[in-house]
Amino acid sequence: MAIKDLPREELMHPGAGSCPACTDLLTLRMTLKALGPKTVLVTPASCTASVACGYPKTPFGVPVLTMAFAAGGAAASGAVAALHRLGEDDVNVVVWAGDGGTYDIGLQSMSGAMERGTNFIFVCYNNEIYSNTGVQRSGATPFGAWTTTTWKGKVDQRKDMPAIMLAHRLPYVATASASYIEDLYRKVQKAASIRGPKYLEFHIPCAPGWRFPMERTIEMGRLAVETGAWALFEADDGKVEFNLRSKQILDGKTQRKPIEEYLELQGRFAHLFRPERDEEALAGIQQFIDREWERYKQLAACGMSVG
Amino acid sequence: MTLMFDVGNKVAAKAVQMCKPEVIAAYPITPQTVIVEELARFVENGELDAEYLCVESEHSVMAATCAAASMGVRTFTATSSQGLAFMHEMLHWAGLSRLPIVMINVNRTLGPGWSLWPDETDSMAQRDTGWIQFFVSSAQEAFDTVILAFRLAEHHEVQLPVLISYSAFTISHTMMPVEIPEQDDVDAFLPPFKPYWRLDWRNPVTFGNVLSDEYHMEKRYTMHLGMEAAKRLIPDLGREYEQRFGRYHGGLIEEYRTDDADYVLLAMASVGSEAKVAVDNLREQGHRVGLARLRVVRPYPDEDLRRIGRKRKLIALDRNISVGSGGWMYHETRSAVMGVEGCDVYGYLCGVGGRDVTYEDIEQMALKVFTGDARPDVVEWWDLKQTGGN
Amino acid sequence: MERYTADTTISYPCDGAAGRTGGWRDFRPVIDLTICIRCLRCWAYCPEGAVLRADDDSVSINYDYCKGCGICAYECPKKVIAMEREE
Ligand SMILES: Cc1ncc(C[n+]2csc(CCOP(=O)(O)OP(=O)(O)O)c2C)c(N)n1
Ligand code: SF4
Ligand code: SF4
Ligand code: SF4
Ligand SMILES: [Mg+2]
Numbered sequence: 210m211a212i213k214d215l216p217r218e219e220l221m222h223p224g225a226g227s228c229p230a231c232t233d234l235l236t237l238r239m240t241l242k243a244l245g246p247k248t249v250l251v252t253p254a255s256c257t258a259s260v261a262c263g264y265p266k267t268p269f270g271v272p273v274l275t276m277a278f279a280a281g282g283a284a285a286s287g288a289v290a291a292l293h294r295l296g297e298d299d300v301n302v303v304v305w306a307g308d309g310g311t312y313d314i315g316l317q318s319m320s321g322a323m324e325r326g327t328n329f330i331f332v333c334y335n336n337e338i339y340s341n342t343g344v345q346r347s348g349a350t351p352f353g354a355w356t357t358t359t360w361k362g363k364v365d366q367r368k369d370m371p372a373i374m375l376a377h378r379l380p381y382v383a384t385a386s387a388s389y390i391e392d393l394y395r396k397v398q399k400a401a402s403i404r405g406p407k408y409l410e411f412h413i414p415c416a417p418g419w420r421f422p423m424e425r426t427i428e429m430g431r432l433a434v435e436t437g438a439w440a441l442f443e444a445d446d447g448k449v450e451f452n453l454r455s456k457q458i459l460d461g462k463t464q465r466k467p468i469e470e471y472l473e474l475q476g477r478f479a480h481l482f483r484p485e486r487d488e489e490a491l492a493g494i495q496q497f498i499d500r501e502w503e504r505y506k507q508l509a510a511c512g513m514s515v516g
Numbered sequence: 517m518t519l520m521f522d523v524g525n526k527v528a529a530k531a532v533q534m535c536k537p538e539v540i541a542a543y544p545i546t547p548q549t550v551i552v553e554e555l556a557r558f559v560e561n562g563e564l565d566a567e568y569l570c571v572e573s574e575h576s577v578m579a580a581t582c583a584a585a586s587m588g589v590r591t592f593t594a595t596s597s598q599g600l601a602f603m604h605e606m607l608h609w610a611g612l613s614r615l616p617i618v619m620i621n622v623n624r625t626l627g628p629g630w631s632l633w634p635d636e637t638d639s640m641a642q643r644d645t646g647w648i649q650f651f652v653s654s655a656q657e658a659f660d661t662v663i664l665a666f667r668l669a670e671h672h673e674v675q676l677p678v679l680i681s682y683s684a685f686t687i688s689h690t691m692m693p694v695e696i697p698e699q700d701d702v703d704a705f706l707p708p709f710k711p712y713w714r715l716d717w718r719n720p721v722t723f724g725n726v727l728s729d730e731y732h733m734e735k736r737y738t739m740h741l742g743m744e745a746a747k748r749l750i751p752d753l754g755r756e757y758e759q760r761f762g763r764y765h766g767g768l769i770e771e772y773r774t775d776d777a778d779y780v781l782l783a784m785a786s787v788g789s790e791a792k793v794a795v796d797n798l799r800e801q802g803h804r805v806g807l808a809r810l811r812v813v814r815p816y817p818d819e820d821l822r823r824i825g826r827k828r829k830l831i832a833l834d835r836n837i838s839v840g841s842g843g844w845m846y847h848e849t850r851s852a853v854m855g856v857e858g859c860d861v862y863g864y865l866c867g868v869g870g871r872d873v874t875y876e877d878i879e880q881m882a883l884k885v886f887t888g889d890a891r892p893d894v895v896e897w898w899d900l901k902q903t904g905g906n
Numbered sequence: 907m908e909r910y911t912a913d914t915t916i917s918y919p920c921d922g923a924a925g926r927t928g929g930w931r932d933f934r935p936v937i938d939l940t941i942c943i944r945c946l947r948c949w950a951y952c953p954e955g956a957v958l959r960a961d962d963d964s965v966s967i968n969y970d971y972c973k974g975c976g977i978c979a980y981e982c983p984k985k986v987i988a989m990e991r992e993e
Contacts, residue, residue: 212946213963219955223971224922227953229930230975235953247717251583258726264915265731266923267722272715274586275724275915277605280579283571287541287580288715290567291587294538300717318579321572390950424976424989427951614914675912713910721910725917738913 210391216242220270226262230423232387232413232430233334234260237305239390240332243397246271248301249292251285253315254278255307256341257334279314281306282322285329301401302329309339311410312348312370323377323406330400330407333370336415344418351438352497353490354419355477362480362490366497372508374408375444381405383443386412388430392453396443412439420476429474437465437498440505449508458502459509465502468495520694524687527655527694528594528620528680529554531662533564534702535618537592539584541569541577546632547684548596548622555592574599578606585615586723588714590666593617596684597624597638604642610677611646611739613723614712616669617677618662619647623785624684625869633870634683636785636836640813640844646739648678648746649814651784655692657765657811658682664750664757667706671753673745675712683786684870697761705760743815750812766809768817771824773799774806780824781882782832782845784810787866787873791833794878803886810845818852825849827858829892831885833878835867842895863895871899922971927954931974933989935967941986948978948987 220241227234233256241248248271252258258275261267276284281304288302304322306315311333319331338356339345346356346363349370353362374382381403385393393411400407414430416423433439434454441455450456457463469491472478481487481494520527529551532540540559542552558564567584571577577593585591595603600621610617621639625631639649650665652658658680665678682688715723727735751767758764770788773795774780783791788809798805808824810817824830830853834843841847846863853859864881867873881898884890910916917923937948942965949957949965956972957965967978979987 212950215946215950217959221955222919222921222923223955223968224920224924224927225954226924226927229953229973230977231953235951238953238955239950246720249587249715249717261722261725261917262924264725264727264917267725267917267919268921268923269722270720270919272717272720273722273725274583274715275722276583277575277579277609279575280606283541283573283576283579284583286569286571286576287539287583287585287591288587290539290541290569290580291584291589294567294589295587317572318576321576325569325571424980426975427977427981612914614912672911712912713914713916719908720919721907722917722919724915727915731915735913735915 210395212391215391215394218242220246222268222270225260225268227256227260228417230416230426231260232415232426233257233336236334236387236393236411236413239394240303240397241271243394244301244303244401247299248303249274249288251276251281251288251302251304253281253304253306253310254341255310257305258341278310280318281310281315282319282331285331286322286325286327289327289329304329304331306331306333308333308335308337308347308349312368320377323374323379323408327406328404330409333410334413335410336413336418338415338418340415340418353478353481353494355480371408371410375447378447379406379408380446381407381444384410384412384439384441386430386434386439386441387414388427388434389441389453392441421474425474432466432471432474435466436468436471437502438468438471451505451509459505468498517698518696520696521691523550523689523691524655524658524682525550525689526554527692528658528662530696531659532592533558534699535592535663535666535706536590537566538589539567539569539581539591540593541571541580542593543571543574543577543595543599545596545599547624547688548594548599548620550688551594551620574602575606578603578610581617582606582610582613582615585617586613586715588711590709591617592619594620596622597626600638600642601626604645607642607645607647612735614675615677616666616675616709618665618669619677619679621679621681622684622688623681631870632684634686634786635868635870636681639679639681640836642679643814643844646676647814648676648743648812650678650680650812651810652680652682653687653786653789653809655687656694656763658687659694660757660761660763660765663702663706664753667753668746668749670709671749672712674742674749676739676742676746681785686786701760705757747815766811767820768810768812769820769824770809770811772807772809774808774824777804777806777828779803779805779829779831779882779885781805781807781878782810782830782849783807784813784845785835787833787835790873790875791878793875794882797875798879798882805882816848816852821849821852822856825853825856825859829860829862829885831862831864831882833864833866833873833881835873837865837868846895860892862890862892864898865895866898926970927973928970931972931992933974933976934969934992935972935974935976935978935987936990937965937967938986938988939964941984943984945983947981947983951977951981953977
């Protein structure tokens, strides 16, 4: 898949309400290109509300069901059941939830929808914070990150949600990044081609939330992958395969860049560098990433059988 | 027409089956369980052609139900007590979405202090969520009200969800004879659902977008108009139902022996049926007393109450509690009859937490008013035992 | 589009749901088409869909809605997009 092959049709109208450089919007735009118009989005409370902006207008060219924060997965189950009754099983139902609506308040109903076998795609667009309410920490916020509820940096590590989803024995689980857009596009299409519950998680750099210059948004996502802070992989029927740069890293063909190269560009980690370097924290973060990659190796070797 | 002799929950499930909902999402809670078990069985046996979703919580029940209704299909669910409370956020969602969902709530006391016994606080605590609320006092009334509720909810002037409540055990688990109409007649009364909005990829709209203060109040106002329309439509549809099926349970209020009454008891749900016995007994003793059984509390039957309250003393028997305020029926009735000539409202809190309220209790409460031993400005806690720690 | 009669929060799709978001811009992307190699990275990565892709894959900016984020300029492999301060 090359950029030229991405469809021209736009299902997002220009003039949405999100911040400049918003990759929530970018990945929505790409996802809808991949899915086409026979799609219903379920959007729990999140920044996607600021994308949609305001009654009586909307930039969305597909139907959108705004949903309560906790209820993305449950709403998908209801929507899919109704579409089945209407003889419209070919309509894609996609929950578009933030990390809060996935890792935290949305976990129960998402897990339930997966276990119920709902034929849908759950997309977690992970900007590693509650951005809509003003940058509070979430279960996806990395250790050390400043947020408005962790002023000195988060003291806990993030969860591994893709692994939790793998443990649900889903037919398809994949991670992607706003900065590897063709890969993201392909994974959305792949998910849509499989029946049953699918989980996709997109890494979403957020300039205002992470405090970096907005034009470097795509670079930030790239650096996350190059340093190994984010990994691109997919699990088809439980068989885990890493993709692109992450595959090269896993196969030892490319070295991971030091994590500091990623951290030092973001204001949310500034306290780790200034006024003086917090060596302990920086080393701890690097060690965490190193350990994550040891786990990834095991994951790639054994996968998670769907059986 | 056939006769069914069974517990209230099974009778209610039968009514739901005959209304042909297309999506049912449910989560079990005593004493509602039999309804959702029965519906699951109907769906598995092919006796009801519907999608049945076993979801993982009541919040999810109502989310799934809202989503299904948003796609334009008829939906039903049932719950009780903690389950209804857990749904609270989504109840508002359903109301503001103008989704004609029908739900049964089996009234059960809220914990802690786990309790299974009836008390209307669970339903009454949801009175501001935009749901039309019925309270029924027999299995037959539950059956008939389910069918009426779908018709009402789906009426274009209403477009609001409907909650039907009845008492734990005294209705839900008590065997009663019930007349079951023919399916053809139900179909004729309740045609297939035609939604007034839906999510359809051919007509892609965004539902529930950010709604600024510039628009919000008007959305609430039109919900209010839906409630006002329901006030008119509940008796009208009730009469239409009567013509077809031969039964009428009342409009917003069922009035019993009120014509020449000086005193009128106000009650609902199973206290309402017990109060009928009390009225008969008190009448035999020569007291001119009647009963206004509130079948509907949202919309509140304020106009009916003003008419009934003229030159009469009303005695509200609340089996629900808003701690720090009192019983809802008492307070809402007081504000409804404000300025009505010669009307006083007396209030009792009785059976809160499920303690039995017998007709004898009701007679005693009424007599206390008749003899001038009760005050209209003080709500009395009936049958209150000694308090003070463990 | 069919308009629904239900009085609830139904919004209909259109350009400029949040207004002319081009007005948010501090810097304006300007493409030097003589050097552009039509790789379409700017088109793909513009969150707004404000880079227009013509039939011949030449690109231009929709200034009505471009928010001036600078992603297109930063990601352009030929660095042919200049961010010029708006007057
Ligand atoms: C029940 C409930 N609690 C809290 C909120 C407030 N709230 C709205 S969006 C949000 C954060 C969303 O975070 P996330 O899911 O990560 O999406 P993002 O805003 O980052 O896009 C919160 C806390 C809410 N809408 N509902
Ligand atoms: S805060 Fe971040 S995720 Fe939210 S709209 Fe702005 S850029 Fe997008
Ligand atoms: S500056 Fe940003 S919004 Fe404008 S065209 Fe470039 S990428 Fe799109
Ligand atoms: S990214 Fe640069 S070179 Fe590529 S199409 Fe856009 S302007 Fe041309
Ligand atoms: Mg987030």
